[in-house]
Amino acid sequence: MTTGAAEPAHDSEQATLPERAAALVELLRRNATRTDQDRCVAPENIAALDAAGLFSLTVPQRLGGHQACIRTLVQVGSELGRGCGSTAWTTSLINISGWLIGLYPQRTQREVYAQDPGTRACAVLPPHGTGRTSDAGTIVSGRWGFASGCLHARWALLGMTLTGEHGERRDQALALVPMHQLTIEDTWHVAGMRGTGSNTLVADGVVVPAHRILSVTHALQGTYPTEFKDEALYRAAFVPTLALSLAGPLLGLARGAMELVLASLATGRGISHTHLAREAPSTQMQLAEAASLIDTATLHLLRAADDVDNWAASGQCMPLVNRTRARMDIGTVARCAREALDLLLNVHGARSFAEDSPLQRIWRDLETGTRHAMVNPAIATEMYGRALLGIEDQITPLI
Incomplete structure (x- = not known):
């Protein structure tokens, strides 16, 4: 496989997009409870994301968008997920909808974006x-x-x-x-x-x-009606790209939980009937294991995103075994994120489930988000195993 010329998504301006997302994490954390209670992303979050240009990641550059690569999409989702799972999920799915619109004919794209590249x-x-x-x-x-x-x-x-x-x-x-x-x-x-x-x-x-x-x-089958066949982003494999949009926020939730637990331990909190939590070998071992699981999830997420980007840049259709491996990578993100959070909840203890604890919201969000059919680890494992064995009959056409 060969790679094509560098896409606009890799220039210095586009490289700052995850940094823009990271700069909004504290705002999202402050508004996370209200977002959860109102069952709607806080208006301040929407305004800040809009001002940062984070709703136009996948809009064609010729129409005023960033035309960012899939790696950037998942990195932005992961950063936002540190602050608020619902906001990250909503932002990522709005952006993947923008990617879908980029597959349509130019006439359609102009109808949507001619007046405002930030149209959602x-x-x-x-x-x-x-x-x-x-x-x-x-x-x-x-x-x-x-x-x-x-x-x-x-x-x-x-x-x-x-x-x-x-x-x-x-x-x-x-x-x-x-x-x-x-x-x-x-x-x-x-x-x-x-x-x-x-x-x-x-x-x-x-x-x-x-x-x-x-x-x-x-x-x-990798056939899209857009007339701009030189734009690699809109040659990306259909299902792996859709599934990847869900994975970034899930990783971000686990990362955010790690940050909260570490901040709590820094205050010298103790374990009931024992000694300081940070000095306990059980705490140290569980934190290390949780961090390693988050690292594993990150590596699998970025490998899948890079694989999609590289095949799109090559101009070749992503092979079935690579597409199922991407789904396996995404399932691994879901599994590792859940397992990491479980360890972090053990470290933080029963107080994690107090109504005013952000960890219980993260737990609810991650348990819900990782059950989406597109990221289901069991389904992904079966798909990948069948592909490795050359079994043509798959459990889903969405590969």
């Missing part, structure tokens, strides 16, 4: 709706749950089954629809990632023109 979108990939072709366009109806970021979006990408005039199945697709043509139902009542506001979107007979319909079937 949300996406729901599963085909929970139907699209019936007609002379006027595709008539879209359905209900799409788990629409993370919908409370802050102006556009939505909605998965659907495309049918002909007589109901015959033609394709699976994504329809790009303005939010004002949809209804939001307040259905996101959950234990973790509460602030993502991942409610349900409803469409009833919305007409979508042909240039705002993207074939998921073709996308899974």
Whole structure:
């Protein structure tokens, strides 16, 4: 495999994007409880992210965005996750929606970004709706749950089954629809990632023109309708890229927990009925193991991101075994982040679960986020094992 010329994402300005995210961590921490309680990212967070340009990571540079590589996307997600899991998750999924829009024809991209490169979108990939072709366009109806970021979006990408005039199945697709043509139902009542506001979107007979319909079937094969074939970012492998957008915030949650526990230990807190926690070998060993698990998660996350970026730069389709390895890497991030947090909770003790403790919110967020189907470690392990053995029949078409 060869790599292509350096993309705009690697210049000095774009290299500062994770630093911009890191600079917002304390603001996100201060607002994390309110974000959780309000079930919506705090307005101050949205304004700060917007001012820092962190909603346009994946918007084409020719339309005013950063056109950042996938490595930068996961690094930004990881930094923001240190401060607030819900804010990081929402930001990352808004950015991956921007990447999806970059796969559409130029006409579609201009409709979204011509006036504002910071325009936000949300996406729901599963085909929970139907699209019936007609002379006027595709008539879209359905209900799409788990629409993370919908409370802050102006556009939505909605998965659907495309049918002909007589109901015959033609394709699976994504329809790009303005939010004002949809209804939001307040259905996101959950234990973790509460602030993502991942409610349900409803469409009833919305007409979508042909240039705002993207074939998921073709996308899974690496074929995208964008006319700008020289832009490597929009050649990235479809499913691994979508899955990677979820992994950065999960790693960030574990990193944030480590920082909080270390800060607590620095105050000289003791273990009940024993001596100072920081002097206890059990504390030292569990911290070391948690740190190593976080390091492992980081290495797997960056390897997967770099693999996606390098194959995109090469102009070649990412092979199936590499795509399943990327999913395995992402599953490893989820598993290691959970295991690291479990050790950190052991160190911090029962006080971790006090209602005013940020650790209990991190625990809820991580336990919820790591159960997403795209990052499920067991599914990823089976997929990768089958690919290594050359078994063509996979458990999911989303590879």
